[in-house]
Amino acid sequence: MSVPKILCAIDFSAGARAALASAAELARARDAVLILLHVVEPVRCCLDGDMALAPSAIRDLTANAQTELESWMRDAKRIGVTEVATRVAVGAAWDRIVATAQEDAGIDLVVLGTHGRTGLPQGLVGSVAEKTVRHAPCTVLVVRTREEP
Numbered sequence: 001m002s003v004p005k006i007l008c009a010i011d012f013s014a015g016a017r018a019a020l021a022s023a024a025e026l027a028r029a030r031d032a033v034l035i036l037l038h039v040v041e042p043v044r045c046c047l048d049g050d051m052a053l054a055p056s057a058i059r060d061l062t063a064n065a066q067t068e069l070e071s072w073m074r075d076a077k078r079i080g081v082t083e084v085a086t087r088v089a090v091g092a093a094w095d096r097i098v099a100t101a102q103e104d105a106g107i108d109l110v111v112l113g114t115h116g117r118t119g120l121p122q123g124l125v126g127s128v129a130e131k132t133v134r135h136a137p138c139t140v141l142v143v144r145t146r147e148e149p
Helices: 016-028 054-081 091-104 128-135
Strands: 005-009 033-041 043-046 049-052 083-091 108-111 139-143
Touching: 005 016, 016 033, 016 054, 016 108, 016 139, 033 049, 033 054, 033 091, 054 083, 083 091, 091 108, 091 128, 108 128, 128 139
Parallel strands: 005 033, 005 108, 033 083, 108 139
Antiparallel strands: 043 049
16 A cells, blocks of 8 residues: 655645645645645736746746745644655646646645635636646645635
């Protein structure tokens, strides 16, 4: 029997902080591996069209995300998770979350927050949480922050 794995999507928002707390508690209780995933999105939707980030900017964002994930990993370990891994992917957030869950058969739960850092209305670009729930190959737990109605 394989060790269960929990994938927690981290965009460094307050919603991701709430998702981390829930994912870490679940990982601790189940003695599961916790995987923290941050997705760098190279194309941002703009009103005038798509704007692509330069490859050097993507490299910088990836390196910065990995550094920040190390801090989040320490937080998970303080909660009591014994094994935490970090990953940084490039692409559309929901797609990379789903692909990561599909590629690692041991992942049996995805945890993410309801509101991320995009700042764009859900109707304009769609919700990462909604698309992840629709397409993920496993159970998805969407964690609300306390400030949400």
